[in-house]
Amino acid sequence: xxxxxxxxxxxxxxxxxxxxxxxxxxxxxxxxxxxxxxxxxxxxxxxxxxxxxxxxxxxxxxxxxxxxxxxxxxxxxxxxxxxxxxxxxxxxxxxxxxxxxxxxxxxxxxxxxxxxxxxxxxxxxxxxxxxxxxxxxxxxxxxxxxxxxxxxxxxxxxxxxxxxxxxxxxxxxxxxxxxxxxxxxxxxxxxxxxxxxxxxxxxxxxxxxxxxxxxxxxxxxxxxxxxxxxxxxxxxxxxxxxxxxxxxxxxxxxxxxxxxxxxxxxxxxxxxxxxxxxxxxxxxxxxxxxxxxxxxxxxxxxxxxxxxxxxxxxxxxxxxxxxxxxxxxxxxxxxxxxxxxxxxxxxxxxxxxxxxxxxxxxxxxxxxxxxxxxxxxxxxxxxxxxx
Amino acid sequence: xxxxxxxxxxxxxxxxxxxxxxxxxxxxxxxxxxxxxxxxxxxxxxxxxxxxxxxxxxxxxxxxxxxxxxxxxxxxxxxxxxxxxxxxxxxxxxxxxxxxxxxxxxxxxxxxxxxxxxxxxxxxxxxxxxxxxxxxxxxxxxxxxxxxxxxxxxxxxxxxxxxxxxxxxxxxxxxxxxxxxxxxxxxxxxxxxxxxxxxxxxxxxxxxxxxxxxxxxxxxxxxxxxxxxxxxxxxxxxxxxxxxxxxxxxxxxxxxxxxxxxxxxxxxxxxxxxxxxxxxxxxxxxxxxxxxxxxxxxxxxxxxxxxxxxxxxxxxxxxxxxxxxxxxxxxxxxxxxxxxxxxxxxxxxxxxxxxxxxxxxxxxxxxxxxxxxxxxxxxxxxxxxxx
DNA sequence: ATCAACAATGTACACGCGTACATTGTTACA
DNA sequence: TGTAACAATGTACGCGTGTACATTGTTGAT
Numbered sequence: 139x140x141x142x143x144x145x146x147x148x149x150x151x152x153x154x155x156x157x158x159x160x161x162x163x164x165x166x167x168x169x170x171x172x173x174x175x176x177x178x179x180x181x182x183x184x185x186x187x188x189x190x191x192x193x194x195x196x197x198x199x200x201x202x203x204x205x206x207x208x209x210x211x212x213x214x215x216x217x218x219x220x221x222x223x224x225x226x227x228x229x230x231x232x233x234x235x236x237x238x239x240x241x242x243x244x245x246x247x248x249x250x251x252x253x254x255x256x257x258x259x260x261x262x263x264x265x266x267x268x269x270x271x272x273x274x275x276x277x278x279x280x281x282x283x284x285x286x287x288x289x290x291x292x293x294x295x296x297x298x299x300x301x302x303x304x305x306x307x308x309x310x311x312x313x314x315x316x317x318x319x320x321x322x323x324x325x326x327x328x329x330x331x332x333x334x335x336x337x338x339x340x341x342x343x344x345x346x347x348x349x350x351x352x353x354x355x356x357x358x359x360x361x362x363x364x365x366x367x368x369x370x371x372x373x374x375x376x377x378x379x380x381x382x383x384x385x386x387x388x389x390x391x392x393x394x395x396x397x398x399x400x401x402x403x404x405x406x407x408x409x410x411x412x413x414x415x416x417x418x419x420x421x422x423x424x425x426x427x428x429x430x431x432x433x434x435x436x437x438x439x440x441x442x443x444x445x446x447x448x449x450x451x452x453x454x455x456x457x458x459x460x461x462x463x464x465x466x467x468x469x470x471x472x473x474x475x476x477x478x479x480x481x482x483x484x485x486x487x488x489x490x491x492x493x494x495x496x497x498x499x500x501x502x503x504x505x506x507x508x509x510x511x512x513x514x515x516x517x518x519x520x521x522x523x524x525x
Numbered sequence: 526x527x528x529x530x531x532x533x534x535x536x537x538x539x540x541x542x543x544x545x546x547x548x549x550x551x552x553x554x555x556x557x558x559x560x561x562x563x564x565x566x567x568x569x570x571x572x573x574x575x576x577x578x579x580x581x582x583x584x585x586x587x588x589x590x591x592x593x594x595x596x597x598x599x600x601x602x603x604x605x606x607x608x609x610x611x612x613x614x615x616x617x618x619x620x621x622x623x624x625x626x627x628x629x630x631x632x633x634x635x636x637x638x639x640x641x642x643x644x645x646x647x648x649x650x651x652x653x654x655x656x657x658x659x660x661x662x663x664x665x666x667x668x669x670x671x672x673x674x675x676x677x678x679x680x681x682x683x684x685x686x687x688x689x690x691x692x693x694x695x696x697x698x699x700x701x702x703x704x705x706x707x708x709x710x711x712x713x714x715x716x717x718x719x720x721x722x723x724x725x726x727x728x729x730x731x732x733x734x735x736x737x738x739x740x741x742x743x744x745x746x747x748x749x750x751x752x753x754x755x756x757x758x759x760x761x762x763x764x765x766x767x768x769x770x771x772x773x774x775x776x777x778x779x780x781x782x783x784x785x786x787x788x789x790x791x792x793x794x795x796x797x798x799x800x801x802x803x804x805x806x807x808x809x810x811x812x813x814x815x816x817x818x819x820x821x822x823x824x825x826x827x828x829x830x831x832x833x834x835x836x837x838x839x840x841x842x843x844x845x846x847x848x849x850x851x852x853x854x855x856x857x858x859x860x861x862x863x864x865x866x867x868x869x870x871x872x873x874x875x876x877x878x879x880x881x882x883x884x885x886x887x888x889x890x891x892x893x894x895x896x897x898x899x900x901x902x903x904x905x906x907x908x909x910x911x912x
Numbered sequence: 913a914t915c916a917a918c919a920a921t922g923t924a925c926a927c928g929c930g931t932a933c934a935t936t937g938t939t940a941c942a
Numbered sequence: 943t944g945t946a947a948c949a950a951t952g953t954a955c956g957c958g959t960g961t962a963c964a965t966t967g968t969t970g971a972t
Contacts, residue, residue: 160958171921171923172922172958172959173960183961184919186920186921203657203660203661204959205661206661207594207598207603207661207959209960210597211595211598211957211958211959211960212927212959212960213959214927218643223632245646255646256641256642257632257642259632274591275594276641420832443829443830446803446833447834547928547929549928557951558951558953560930560952560954561952569930570931571949571950573949573950573951576951591928592929594927594929595930596928596930598928598930598957599930600957601957
């Protein structure tokens with residue numbers, strides 16, 4: 139009847155029983171009560187060694203595996219760590235370096251801590267309510283990727299926080315909100331990028347930024363402007379461009395920027411991520427501008443692709459993998475803390491926000507690192523008019 | 526007491542009750558039995574319109590959300606689609622174009638069909654037993670990514686199949702096994718790649734392949750050799766190289782291949798994936814060989830990076846996203862089929878293998894597509910000795 | 913000898929849901 | 943008018959665990 143009665147194939151693994159025995163059968167075979175079986179398998183309470191062995195042997199013999207679903211119900215814990223992926227039209231999220239790295243970090247940590255990863259791609263249609271996710275008990279905690287600072291999102295997250303549900307944002311900070319957040323020091327990153335170009339002799343530095351709905355966009359902008367200010371270079375609004383972090387959106391500015399470089403109005407470009415930078419780099423070359431020579435170009439993220447281009451793309455490395463690791467670690471640690479009432483952390487952190495303190499704001503910032511490559515070499519002696 | 530009693534913040538969303546009411550409370554408020562509540566919410570059996578409204582109103586008022594854990598237990602279905610990720614040392618899997626695309630496809634389809642994605646990264650230590658996953662009821666079905674053809678893996682999958690657990694392999698075929706499989710036509714792909722180079726005038730075509738543990742490696746090899754044979758070019762074992770699909774492993778052969786090109790022993794190179802091709806491309810250029818000019822180079826997969834290089838990399842596009850979609854679709858469809866006994870498909874397909882038939886082998890093959898770019902241009906007039 | 917303390921185990925129930933079966937009220941048709 | 947069919951709902955139980963509490967047997971101190 140069952141497949142395990144199939145003939146010859148794979149005598150490799152001897153399966154003594156094929157259908158999954160339940161706890162009851164184990165108890166009967168071992169000659170003890172179900173409770174004892176449970177205790178043995180969970181290592182709870184004092185058990186006579188002999189009994190323990192009997193139970194374990196019976197379990198082995200029946201090929202017993204506890205039903206996780208039932209455990210979850212009884213324990214009122216799913217053992218799942220949710221990962222929310224935003225819906226971005228026409229973009230395959232996993233394919234973005236950024237997401238892929240963070241997910242890897244989360245996945246590894248979750249595995250180590252005995253949690254499973256429940257991936258939840260947001261639907262484009264349904265209203266954004268995260269509480270539902272927790273109410274159904276599908277997840278014990280949740281990590282939000284790629285969320286944007288919109289009123290709707292802010293509201294949904296507040297509701298979550300007020301409900302005392304543990305969650306953590308990665309690479310997106312909501313100012314004036316007490317949300318757990320892991321991010322990188324993008325102000326510093328923007329500063330590093332711009333300062334690097336300045337150090338290479340650039341004085342007219344364009345900045346191709348991404349949407350302001352991302353705190354990291356705003357942070358990089360701040361860093362860029364700090365760097366200029368520090369070196370006594372005036373900000374020029376004409377040199378600020380806005381893309382959407384796609385390669386295409388970088389490519390689209392190529393003509394305009396090539397013209398500006400040729401006219402001597404731009405001698406260096408900071409792009410807010412590598413995808414845009416790569417698109418831009420290719421476009422510039424098509425328009426006869428050689429990055430690293432006619433103008434310096436630096437990207438951001440230090441994605442794989444930065445090493446594929448010609449010339450190779452200077453960038454700012456962001457520890458996405460580590461950010462994922464830490465987010466998961468932090469969140470899962472907080473679950474096993476003493477005051478693990480869903481309420482506790484909410485109210486505690488609420489205090490720190492109500493009060494003066496920014497000190498206790500639950501935001502962890504990881505450092506970024508400049509990665510200079512050929513695209514930002516730029517020989518100052520080849521200024522403009524060279525072509 | 527609860528966080529929802531917090532003051533001012535976010536009057537945005539009125540939550541009438543904060544703690545999750547259970548079915549019992551809804552029943553009481555609506556003045557019906559729990560069974561009726563259940564029926565209304567699941568749309569089962571005939572219900573009087575008036576009762577239905579009463580129940581729905583009560584549920585709304587109590588902010589009732591069914592406990593998924595309990596549903597899963599009662600229904601004996603988790604509603605989770607498992608995705609097994611192999612453990613590859615030092616490789617962040619999500620970051621591979623290949624995985625990212627497939628996962629996106631799976632994710633989208635799963636979402637559409639009401640399933641959640643349970644990501645299961647294999648641990649490096651524990652023995653490879655997949656049955657446990659099903660026995661614990663964590664997943665209803667499972668998609669295997671990146672599995673290799675080893676004795677251990679074969680055994681584990683057989684066990685799964687014999688247990689009647691529904692699973693599906695993606696981009697990896699186990700010959701002589703009745704496993705559900707979605708792959709691409711890599712024989713054709715290898716043929717396309719090699720034929721393309723031949724069409725561009727190449728006659729001494731090196732092949733940088735990946736490990737033979739992957740069926741797609743073997744298939745491409747077959748395609749490569751078919752193409753040569755078809756054009757009357759003799760196979761030369763000296764021209765076969767073996768990498769591990771990493772960029773580094775491509776880079777490592779650069780010196781050797783540059784030398785061969787220079788010596789006129791090689792005028793075209795097929796690489797079995799883009800990562801190796803990109804590493805190779807960069808290495809070749811460092812050694813003074815210009816792909817697309819001194820020799821033709823073509824990669825495989827048509828990853829993002831293929832458009833980043835200089836010259837841009839010719840490649841063979843593989844519909845990874847669609848493969849993910851179809852795998853998920855197929856698997857989830859099969860769950861709701863009439864003969865949805867875990868046993869049925871196993872025995873049925875077992876037949877087809879015991880018998881003569883290869884016709885019913887549950888393998889779906891998707892087409893691949895040549896994507897010519899600059900790296901395979903190669904002007905025949907610049908044969909060898911040009912440098 | 914008595915009784916407290918404790919080890920070891922069994923009994924009983926809760927977890928929150930789905931659903932088979934029983935029950936009641938209504939309709940239609942003989 | 944009797945009855946079969948059916949609509950609408952309630953009752954009762956199973957899903958497979960975890961665990962509080964009860965029970966029994968043993969030990970050690972009084």
